[in-house]
Amino acid sequence: MNIEAKLGLDVFKIDKERHITIDVEVCNRVCTDKACLYVCPAHLYEIDDQGNNTVNFEGCLECGTCLISCDHQALDWHYPRGEYGVQYRMG
Amino acid sequence: MEKVDCIIVGGGLAGLSAAYGLASEGLEVMVVERGDYSGAKNVTGGRLYLSPIRDIYPELWESAPFERPVTRELVTLMGDGASTTIELASDRFATAPHQSYTVLRARLDQWLADQVMEKGGMVITKNRVDEILMEGDKVIGIRAGGDDIGADVTIIAEGVLGLLSSKVGLREQPTARDHALGYKEILELPSSVIQDRWHLNEGEGAAHLFMGEVTKGMMGGGFLYTNKDSISLGIVVGMEAMRERTEKVESHTLLDAFKELPHIRPLVEGGTLVEYSAHAIPEGGIAKVPKLFGDGYLMVGDAAGLALNALLTVRGMDFAIASGFYAARAVADAKNRGDCSAAGLAQYEQSLRSSFVLKDLETAKEIPHIMENPRLFTHYPQAVSGLLEKLYTIGPHPSQKLSSTVIGGVRKDFMNARTLKELLAMRKI
Numbered sequence: 001m002n003i004e005a006k007l008g009l010d011v012f013k014i015d016k017e018r019h020i021t022i023d024v025e026v027c028n029r030v031c032t033d034k035a036c037l038y039v040c041p042a043h044l045y046e047i048d049d050q051g052n053n054t055v056n057f058e059g060c061l062e063c064g065t066c067l068i069s070c071d072h073q074a075l076d077w078h079y080p081r082g083e084y085g086v087q088y089r090m091g
Numbered sequence: 092m093e094k095v096d097c098i099i100v101g102g103g104l105a106g107l108s109a110a111y112g113l114a115s116e117g118l119e120v121m122v123v124e125r126g127d128y129s130g131a132k133n134v135t136g137g138r139l140y141l142s143p144i145r146d147i148y149p150e151l152w153e154s155a156p157f158e159r160p161v162t163r164e165l166v167t168l169m170g171d172g173a174s175t176t177i178e179l180a181s182d183r184f185a186t187a188p189h190q191s192y193t194v195l196r197a198r199l200d201q202w203l204a205d206q207v208m209e210k211g212g213m214v215i216t217k218n219r220v221d222e223i224l225m226e227g228d229k230v231i232g233i234r235a236g237g238d239d240i241g242a243d244v245t246i247i248a249e250g251v252l253g254l255l256s257s258k259v260g261l262r263e264q265p266t267a268r269d270h271a272l273g274y275k276e277i278l279e280l281p282s283s284v285i286q287d288r289w290h291l292n293e294g295e296g297a298a299h300l301f302m303g304e305v306t307k308g309m310m311g312g313g314f315l316y317t318n319k320d321s322i323s324l325g326i327v328v329g330m331e332a333m334r335e336r337t338e339k340v341e342s343h344t345l346l347d348a349f350k351e352l353p354h355i356r357p358l359v360e361g362g363t364l365v366e367y368s369a370h371a372i373p374e375g376g377i378a379k380v381p382k383l384f385g386d387g388y389l390m391v392g393d394a395a396g397l398a399l400n401a402l403l404t405v406r407g408m409d410f411a412i413a414s415g416f417y418a419a420r421a422v423a424d425a426k427n428r429g430d431c432s433a434a435g436l437a438q439y440e441q442s443l444r445s446s447f448v449l450k451d452l453e454t455a456k457e458i459p460h461i462m463e464n465p466r467l468f469t470h471y472p473q474a475v476s477g478l479l480e481k482l483y484t485i486g487p488h489p490s491q492k493l494s495s496t497v498i499g500g501v502r503k504d505f506m507n508a509r510t511l512k513e514l515l516a517m518r519k520i
Contacts, residue, residue: 003343006367009365010368037341038341041272065369068252068265068267079125079219080125087131088366089365090277090368
């Protein structure tokens with residue numbers, strides 16, 4: 001089962017408001033490693049056609065690994081508002 | 092500003108344990124939890140060691156929704172194409188009172204929240220705390236959903252990331268070196284299949300850890316815990332280890348590769364995947380435990396870095412519950428004396444120091460350094476499995492004497508300056 005299908009099994013309550021924002025300028029200019037691309041267990045980070053880093057915040061498991069792994073403060077990351085985000089049924 | 096005796100930021104095990112203690116003492120306590128219910132945002136491997144906390148809230152555990160008591164312990168050292176499994180089946184682990192249980196957090200935490208509410212504590216779900224309110228160095232309450240709520244003491248149980256407390260300078264931001272990523276799948280299997288597959292008597296459970304190839308040699312390992320009608324299969328991997336590896340690995344692919352291993356596939360066969368979850372884990376040990384109290388506040392559980400990965404045993408939930416218990420006692424005493432300043436709350440740290448919480452972390456203080464050695468996850472699992480493979484091999488040529496194979500293998504893989512130095516260093520753990 002691929003990662004998108006796995007995330008499809010989880011319960012998400014998706015907010016209109018995004019809880020992760022990438023500072024694309026910092027990301028492009030300073031960061032060579034882009035750890036977020038491979039550390040994220042939900043594989044939510046992707047480089048788009050323009051070469052910019054993007055994140056599909058809707059599938060976020062809220063572990064914070066991308067935030068901890070980013071040395072350049074390129075992520076504005078907070079928990080989704082109350083009532084939103086992943087809701088584990090088993091955990 | 093509305094005011095209560097005690098506000099607890101986060102309704103996980105640490106926060107709820109504190110709330111239970113305070114509500115039992117008749118204090119006015121409010122837990123603010125961002126999930127739809129307690130446990131909605133929480134993940135364990137997992138297993139809870141009950142032995143260290145059984146005497147804390149002794150009345151509670153009888154009704155707890157544990158999955159299975161762990162009666163079989165397995166560890167597998169995975170080399171390249173060969174692995175060695177050590178299995179311990181202990182009569183003592185199989186006899187009540189059981190020392191540890193597999194658990195699922197959404198169930199366990201909701202149950203504990205119910206117990207808190209039965210004691211008269213408030214658990215407000217679906218509300219994210221947005222800010223810890225300070226007056227100088229003193230914590231005076233919280234802001235949530237645009238409302239300010241004051242408290243004599245705020246217990247910070249916000250979890251591993253410490254977003255709110257680091258923002259107001261009560262702790263540092265988490266670093267990759269001191270944290271691991273844990274993620275897992277829950278695979279449903281009928282109870283009878285679990286018992287057959289893991290050779291268990293009815294109701295008993297197994298815990299199986301894996302080291303080596305499972306993380307491609309990165310710090311961490313694999314785990315498998317049997318629940319009532321499911322198994323938890325996952326990976327823990329050091330965040331710094333992922334960044335340091337020359338050839339980068341997408342974390343999620345490690346779990347897929349793990350499931351595909353020839354000796355794992357038959358264990359997960361027929362399991363229905365029902366949930367995929369992930370969480371960060373504090374692994375910095377006692378060196379990274381922040382200041383535990385100050386004017387008007389206490390830190391508990393993962394928010395205070397109270398977790399201990401000692402390779403064979405992985406703990407955190409017992410520390411969370413114990414720290415919540417001692418926090419509640421400290422707050423109740425401080426309230427009685429009418430002194431919720433740092434001096435009035437200092438007893439919290441003293442109780443943690445004289446309990447297993449900080450004692451066990453102190454005993455294990457060298458473990459984080461030892462675990463930074465990648466050879467623990469590459470050389471050793473391979474050396475052990477490689478040697479055993481040789482001993483079991485009968486080839487087309489005449490065999491060596493058993494002792495020569497053993498001595499040769501030990502000499503090659505263990506009797507060199509580097510390995511001896513490392514083994515010597517391991518005495519510290």
